[in-house]
Amino acid sequence: MKLHYEVPGDDFSLAGKASTEVKKALGRLGIDPGIIKRAAVAMYEAEINMVIHAGGGVADVEILPDSILVKLEDQGPGIPDLEMAMQEGYSTAPEQARELGFGAGMGLPNIKRNSDDLHIESAVGSGTKVSITIKLQQGATDQA
Amino acid sequence: MKVADIVQTLEGKLLSGEQLLDTEISSACGADLMSDVMAFVKEHVVLLTGLVNLQAIRTAEMMDIQVIVFVRGKTPTKDMIEEATSNGMAIITTKYSMFLACGRLYEAGIRTGGMRESC
Ligand SMILES: Nc1ncnc2c1ncn2[C@@H]1O[C@H](COP(=O)(O)OP(=O)(O)O)[C@@H](O)[C@H]1O
Ligand SMILES: [Mg+2]
Numbered sequence: 001m002k003l004h005y006e007v008p009g010d011d012f013s014l015a016g017k018a019s020t021e022v023k024k025a026l027g028r029l030g031i032d033p034g035i036i037k038r039a040a041v042a043m044y045e046a047e048i049n050m051v052i053h054a055g056g057g058v059a060d061v062e063i064l065p066d067s068i069l070v071k072l073e074d075q076g077p078g079i080p081d082l083e084m085a086m087q088e089g090y091s092t093a094p095e096q097a098r099e100l101g102f103g104a105g106m107g108l109p110n111i112k113r114n115s116d117d118l119h120i121e122s123a124v125g126s127g128t129k130v131s132i133t134i135k136l137q138q139g140a141t142d143q144a
Numbered sequence: 145m146k147v148a149d150i151v152q153t154l155e156g157k158l159l160s161g162e163q164l165l166d167t168e169i170s171s172a173c174g175a176d177l178m179s180d181v182m183a184f185v186k187e188h189v190v191l192l193t194g195l196v197n198l199q200a201i202r203t204a205e206m207m208d209i210q211v212i213v214f215v216r217g218k219t220p221t222k223d224m225i226e227e228a229t230s231n232g233m234a235i236i237t238t239k240y241s242m243f244l245a246c247g248r249l250y251e252a253g254i255r256t257g258g259m260r261e262s263c
Pocket of ligand 1: 049054074076077078079085086090091092103104105106107109
């Protein structure tokens with residue numbers, strides 16, 4: 001199964017909506033709730049990042065027999081130093097992000113903790129592509 | 145402690161989720177930072193927050209949190225109540241501040257934070 005979402009960057013009331021829809025779709029497929037929660041949280045943080053840092057983008061979700069793949073792609077400013085961005089507490093988020101309840105530099109670490117595999121491709125000036133893999137077997141990480 | 149007791153303890157108002165009034169809640173988390181909620185909450189807590197927007201509702205939804213308390217007299221919008229209702233979540237508002245709301249629930253018997261590391 002494949003799902004596709006456009007994530008607008010100019011309407012904060014929609015930030016996170018795609019992820020809630022994915023969570024519902026995964027629930028209907030009868031996937032383990034702990035696994036669904038990890039996929040939903042990882043995607044939610046990445047979706048919020050697209051909105052607050054990159055002016056929106058697109059999200060694609062693919063449910064395979066053994067895994068859930070979530071790809072989020074934007075044409076934003078890119079991440080100059082990925083290693084630094086991955087550190088807990090590092091944030092360049094604007095004040096507006098804090099009003100949403102985000103922007104404390106916990107997003108990428110949260111994504112990493114919840115993913116079985118995380119791959120980020122980013123180029124300054126052209127955008128960021130976040131690829132999250134969640135395996136469908138139990139007990140892959142600590143939040144199940 | 146039942147959701148109904150939470151409403152009473154906080155002298156609150158229940159804006160959605162009447163079907164949960166008899167549900168037992170044993171831990172609570174007070175946070176305005178949604179990333180913290182997603183990083184640390186483990187159990188099915190009642191979430192107390194001063195953040196009144198759709199992202200608070202969505203964060204709760206992600207974490208399978210069924211009960212949200214908005215502190216300090218803040219009133220959620222119609223959109224928020226609709227989204228919570230369609231998710232079967234309870235929304236409670238209270239005039240108490242975060243500190244006092246947490247303190248009252250603690251005194252009334254909720255003693256755990258529902259966190260991954262016991263904090
Ligand atoms: N999609 C993105 N586009 C550009 N920069 C990003 C993106 N995602 C993350 N970043 C950068 O990485 C930093 C850390 O991200 P994160 O851990 O989610 O924290 P936060 O979003 O709270 O700032 C951000 O502050 C930002 O500088
Ligand atoms: Mg973030």
